[in-house]
Amino acid sequence: MIILMVGLLTCLGVKLFAEYLANLLLPKVRNNSNSEPKKIFCKPQLTDDEIQTVMSKIQNCASQLEHVFFERTSELHKEIAERKRIQTELEKSLSLQYATLExxxxxxxxxxxxxxxxxxxxxxxxxxxxxxxxxxxxxxxxxxxxxxxxxxxxxxxxxxxxxxxxxxxxxxxxxxxxxxxxxxxxxxxxxxxxxxxxxxxxxxxxxxxxxLAEAKIRHQALHDILTNLPNRVLFNERLSQALAQAQKSGNKLAVCFLDLDRFKTINDTLSHGIGDRLLQIVAQRLMECIGETDTLARWGGDEFTLILPNIKDTKEVAAIQDRILAAFKPVFDIENYQLHISPSIGIAVYPMHGNDAETLIKNADAALYIVKSQGRNNYQFYNSEINADSSKLLILENSLHYALERQEFEIYYQPQVNITTGKITKIEALLRWRHRELGLISPDEFIPIAEETGLILSIGEWVLKTACAQTKFWQENLDLPSLSVAVNLSARQFQQRNLVNIVSQTLKETKLKHQCLELEITESVAMQNVEFTRKILSELYNLGVSISIDDFGTGYCSLSYLKNFPIHCLKIDKSFVRDLSHDNHDAAITTAIVRLAHGLKLAVVAEGVETEAQRNLLQLLDCQLMQGYLFSRPLPAEDVTKLLRKSKSRRISTSFLVA
Incomplete structure (x- = not known):
């Protein structure tokens, strides 16, 4: 468009310039209006000034035309460049938008x-x-x-x-x-x-x-990593929801608090890896005992909690607990270790035992505490008397920490008698606690607490040293060089890695001969970890001390393992002796144990002998070593000293009872 305009202007300028020259150079003939024009041709005559003027005008016009031309051309070039720039930018923008989009x-x-x-x-x-x-x-x-x-x-x-x-x-x-x-x-x-x-x-x-990552994080935040069970946070959430539903529907629900008995012993002796694997298997067995609407959670450590919603009555809850107890009876086979472990369970039922989550959990925990104090491996429903018992247990636990340094512990001794010779062959050391305010505390009450708190280790070491020193005193002062002493080892003590060193050092300090010390472990302790038991018993056997299995017949002992244990004696549990005279089953079990011991060339001791009828039956079964109230109650060291003096002068009669 600009080029066309410049062209037109140029053409018009030339035309005007020609007309200007014609007007300037050609003279005009002025004719009268009545006369006809005449054709005249003459040679123009211009002066130098006129020519100069004409030339100047021509130059000016040409300069103007040239200026207009170049001005229009420059604008054209700028517009073309701008259009190219805009097109380039547009292409870049479209390319960028496409690249960004893709x-x-x-x-x-x-x-x-x-x-x-x-x-x-x-x-x-x-x-x-x-x-x-x-x-x-x-x-x-x-x-x-x-x-x-x-x-x-x-x-x-x-x-x-x-x-x-x-x-x-x-x-x-x-x-x-x-x-x-x-x-x-x-x-x-x-x-x-x-x-x-x-x-x-x-x-x-x-x-x-x-x-998925968010779901995983949430799952990990609400679940136990080891067992994949709900953790304490999720348990509380579900308990709140279950309570709200129960309050709305008028149904009952139960909260159960479950703890594994003596689990810490396994952790301390076999490593946390074995303990973790045991917890995983326990979680699997527990899940098989509950329904789809129930919630099983890992509360922490070896503690589990359970919500049983929509229950009809306590019988329904008890049936579930029976299934749980039964699920623990089969052995836990972990990395060639055959472990036995049992649960203790406390139960609180809504609304009878509490209307809110905190109260129900607290009361279930209190019921659990009672189960542990009464022997474990059982379940207990909460009742109003439990709080008083729990308060007493709390007092005992706090006092137990100072009992040793306050010298509140005492050792009572109960003799084992050979009924054929009438001689006292051995003395069993039994721990007692004389509390400053509560008086004499039964071992059944404080031993479980000592086990749980770990205080049993220091207490047990004190018992071992005191009993060995006392026996050495009797040997030297009463001229009883063959008198021996039996000391019970708790599960926690037996699992100590330095147990053999402690025993060896104690015998060295007290100067008691190794063969005069007998260490007793229960059958259930022996079977917790068969390989570990065999190893420790072998080391103790090589040390020269005697080993006896206490409470035999009440645990899970396998005869195939028993024959490989380096032991010297089996002690028949008093539960079989108690009904021996009128229970054929107990008589049959006792007969089998005596024959088994003789077949394995082991000594056998009957515990809890209280009547002459029991004594006579045991004698008929060829059980010669007995221990019980028929011969003597557990006595302080001073009274045992008197008893030992009497036993030297005459044989102990079956009717000799010591008050």
């Missing part, structure tokens, strides 16, 4: 105001598994059907689209779930041009991995 991790979809697809990126097609040919063909309905079929809640998706059609100016941000487990975050906003909505832009982001 490089984003989000799937992008653009639809116009009619709902037709106006644009998309390849990520959108990949995420939604829609062939590009379907969209390119313009079959938008088919594309929508392909997308909706993949969703977990297609109706909700369609409802959202309808809502946007009714309210095109709103934005949405939510998540949609797919049938295959994927989760997309969805964002949509209207597309506007000059304030008018012309379509809508959709953005989809795959957050499946993020959601």
């Amino acid at each position: 490089s984003t991790a989000d799937g992008i979809l653009v639809v116009d105001s009619q709902g037709k697809i106006a644009g998309f990126n390849q990520k959108f097609l990949q995420m939604w598994c829609i062939p590009e040919s379907v969209i390119s063909s313009g079959n938008h309905t088919k594309a929508l059907r392909l997308a909706i079929k993949q969703l977990e809640a297609p109706r909700q998706y369609i409802a959202t689209i309808r809502e946007l059609n009714l309210n095109p100016d709103i934005q949405i941000y939510d998540a949609i779930a797919f049938k295959d487990g994927r989760v997309f975050e969805r964002y949509s906003q209207p597309q506007c041009i000059n304030g008018e909505i012309v379509g809508r832009v959709w953005s989809f982001r795959d957050v499946t991995a993020h959601k």
Whole structure:
């Protein structure tokens, strides 16, 4: 356009210039109006000044034309350059937008105001598994059907689209779930041009991995890593929900607090790895005992909690506890270790034992404490008297920490008698605690507490040294060189890694001969870890001390292991002796134990002999070593000294009873 204008101006300038020259050089003939024009041809005559003037005007006109030409040309070049720049920038912008659209991790979809697809990126097609040919063909309905079929809640998706059609100016941000487990975050906003909505832009982001990570973090926050059971936080949440439901429906529920008996011994001796594996197996067995609506949680350490919702009565709860106790009877076989462990369970029932979670948990824990103090391996429902008992147990536990340094412990001794010779062959050391305020405390009350707190180690070492020193005193002062002493080892003591060194050092300090010390362990302790038991017993046997299995017949001892244990004596539990005279089963068991001991060339001792009838039956069964009230109660050292002096002068009669 500019070139055309410059051309026209140039042509017009030349024309004007020619006319100017003609007017200037050709003279005009003035004729009268009545006369006809005459044709005259003459040679123009110009002066130098006129010629100079003409030339100057011509130059000025030419200069003006040249200036206009170059000015118009320059503007043309600028406009062309600007158009090229704008085109280049536009191409760059479009390229950047395309690259950005295709490089984003989000799937992008653009639809116009009619709902037709106006644009998309390849990520959108990949995420939604829609062939590009379907969209390119313009079959938008088919594309929508392909997308909706993949969703977990297609109706909700369609409802959202309808809502946007009714309210095109709103934005949405939510998540949609797919049938295959994927989760997309969805964002949509209207597309506007000059304030008018012309379509809508959709953005989809795959957050499946993020959601899975969030779910994993939440799961870990609410579950025990070792057993994968709910932890204390989730247990409390579910208990609150169960209580709310029970209050609404009027149903009962039970909260159970379960603790593994003497689990710490396994951890301390076999490593935490074995203990962890045991906890995992325990969790599996417990899960097999409960229903789908019940909640089993790991409270911490070796403690588990259980919610039993919608129960009818306490009988139903008791039946579940019986199943749990039965599930612990089979041996736990872990890395060639055969372990025996039992649970103690406390139970509180809503609404009888509490109306809120805190009270129910506290009362179930209090009931558990009673079970542990009464021998363990059982369950107990909470009752109003338990709080008083729990208070007493708390006092005992606090006092137990200072009992040793306050010299409140005493050792009583009970003799073992050979009924054939009437001689006292051995003295069993039995621990007693004389509390400053509560008086004499039964071992059944404080020994479990000492086990749990670990105080049994220091207490047990004191008992061992005191009993050995006392026996050495009797040997030297009463001329009883063959008198021996039996000392009980608790589960926690037996599992000490330095037990053999402690025994050896004690015998060295007290100067008691090794063969004059007998160490007693219960059958259940021996079977907790067979390999460890065999190792320790072998070391003690090589040291020269005697080993006896106490409470034989009440545990889980396998005869195949018994024959491999380096032991010297079996002690028949008093529960078999008590009903020996009128219970054929007890008589049969006792007979089998005596014959087993003789067959293995082991000594056998009957405990709890209280009547002559029991004594006579045991003698008929060829059991010569006996211990019980028939011969003597456990006595302080001073009284035992008197008893030993008497036993030297005459044989102990079966009717000789010591008060």
